[in-house]
Ligand SMILES: [Zn+2]
């Protein structure tokens with residue numbers, strides 16, 4: 001029973017990246033391997049979860065009727081990249097030029113922005129946490145998500161609580177550039193196709209994230225479509241694993257795994273729609289095993305950067321202190 | 333009343349260093365400036381403390397008669413440099429070649445080693461914490477140190493407790509290379525002359541100390557008589573302040589100030605004799621003022637290095653993690 005709009009994507013529109021070396025496995029909800037992969041914090045596309053089947057009817061018209069009069073965060077960008085930034089930090093840091101603009105608009109205004117985009121090079125991306133301002137039909141759809149399955153997963157892997165569901169509505173070509181999240185994520189595709197590139201957490205050194213106090217914390221500085229190898233030489237060693245997800249697919253993005261998500265070209269439907277299920281991570285074990293996992297190393301580095309900013313009373317001074325600690329002392 | 337053996341040193345024997353730009357002030361115990369300098373954690377030679385006047389009669393013969401049958405730490409070196417190393421760490425780290433050899437010998441054996449040195453290029457340095465195994469005459473001399481004055485200083489500056497008194501007996505040309513101590517030090521000269529070069533704690537970046545977990549923790553990697561500017565380019569910016577101390581002089585070496593101490597040439601007396609008075613530092617204030625002092629910055633860096641070694645379960649892995657944190661992220 002094909003409940004999701006079929007649609008398709010244009011294979012010629014897919015950018016070539018040198019760093020892709022393998023494909024993320026696609027597995028059924030029945031397949032024991034699915035659960036071994038999740039347990040091992042490895043990405044997997046799960047094909048038949050029915051996680052968001054109740055949302056398969058979501059299109060722009062239905063959402064416009066039912067999302068309600070609330071305001072939605074909509075980002076606009078002059079290129080197709082929507083690099084995340086922390087809005088509060090961006091406002092404090094006057095030298096920071098935001099890579100996209102954030103707007104707070106009604107759904108109808110968003111639809112008008114979409115129309116304008118057809119005539120310009122501007123791209124637009126709605127990214128809004130689902131909250132209780134939505135209409136009753138959306139609430140009903142939401143309650144019919146396959147909570148039974150995700151709750152069982154959450155319990156089985158000892159994840160923390162569900163922190164939020166983010167609704168994403170994007171245009172073809174929209175890219176969320178490489179970054180990692182500090183949460184477990186079931187990324188559920190509702191409409192259109194997205195190409196997902198994932199890099200394992202042991203590639204921190206290849207991906208050069210911004211300093212922790214930067215507005216683009218957790219985002220790689222590398223534009224992987226056009227890498228600056230002079231500034232980021234170790235990106236040559238990076239290798240991604242890839243999946244194209246379509247309606248009904250759920251991609252498990254493990255915590256601290258780097259990912260870039262790209263909306264693929266298609267005319268029908270005109271947009272991609274996805275919903276994130278973000279869970280807090282598993283609490284640390286009482287007894288730490290050595291050597292640390294790549295994820296634990298990332299956490300240690302984040303804590304050192306935060307601690308130094310606090311100790312020095314100024315995040316801007318962290319770099320100088322770290323350089324003094326390293327140069328000529330821990331260099332080879 | 334000249335209680336100390338006069339003696340002298342050979343001015344021609346003094347190595348030229350490019351980094352010396354000023355002289356440490358010499359001030360009387362009566363001079364209010366002495367106390368302002370100590371309060372400001374600035375070095376000063378105090379000329380008439382009578383701190384170790386009771387030890388002015390100490391020479392090799394008197395010490396041999398009165399030091400007792402205990403064992404003394406004596407270091408031998410094939411060049412004239414006696415770079416400090418932590419013996420326990422050196423034993424654990426098999427790749428580490430000790431810069432000098434440590435022996436545990438009677439005072440008579442030390443005197444025999446001194447005689448052998450006259451015929452070879454080997455140098456010898458006695459460095460022994462004074463303890464209660466010494467004979468009664470030495471105890472009497474020790475009790476007649478000017479405790480009244482040092483105790484008043486300790487109280488006035490809020491220093492912690494006296495941690496130890498180190499007796500140093502060295503040969504002309506012996507060098508204790510550049511390092512810092514984590515304690516306040518009244519360095520009391522008893523016999524012969526020593527040249528002391530001090531660098532302020534804000535020159536950490538110019539002096540490239542070994543990693544904290546290294547056997548030579550707190551020691552600069554730079555040989556200031558023959559600097560490797562390729563490995564240590566910022567040493568070009570280093571600038572030292574200098575004093576030559578003779579019998580009866582007390583040099584205040586503030587905590588975290590870098591220092592190199594060199595025994596100067598003279599035939600009479602044939603050795604230099606000094607005693608360190610080491611005090612634990614002032615406890616941190618409840619409210620930290622920003623920006624941090626250079627001393628506090630050093631302390632923060634030491635803590636990060638220790639914390640990372642503990643978090644990673646292996647001090648050998650600190651360098652790689654710090655480089656990953658810095659390279660391409662906190663570099664300019
Ligand atoms: Zn993400």
Ligand SMILES: [Zn+2]
Pocket residue numbers: 511512513591
């Ligand atoms: Zn010292």
